[in-house]
Amino acid sequence: MSSPFGAPNPDAAVYVISVAAELTGLHPQTLRAYERMGLIAPGRTGGGGRRYSHRDLERLREIADLTGAGIGIEGVRRIMALELQVDALRARNDELLAELDAVRRGFAARAAAQAATPANKLPVLHQAVGQSVVVWRRPT
Incomplete structure (x- = not known):
């Protein structure tokens, strides 16, 4: 194979x-x-x-x-069990580091997008059906 x-x-x-x-x-x-x-x-x-x-x-x-x-055989058994545990912990640590890196990249991308968007303090106007006007204020 x-x-x-x-x-x-x-x-x-x-x-x-x-x-x-x-x-x-x-x-x-x-x-x-x-x-x-x-x-x-x-x-x-x-x-x-x-x-x-x-x-x-x-x-x-x-x-x-x-x-x-x-x-002795019991010592070998214990050593090998600990090695398997260490391998599993290393793999989990690698997964967590990759996840942390992805989260950091996401925060950096959002921060960059917010920095590129001009701060508009004017209210957002939406015309609803029936000629009424709805005014929304963006949260600050």
């Missing part, structure tokens, strides 16, 4: 377990154990075979690095 620009989709589950094991330097039984522990959730084929994505491989490498540094 590719994007319209030819770059592979990092979430496309395409690697069988033997290839994933070779690419990560882990034993296939280790990959199965990490799945049982809930650290990884590979895709499945219709027949039940595991398929790993590029993102899964990155996660497996990170797990291997952390356990290689002496961190």
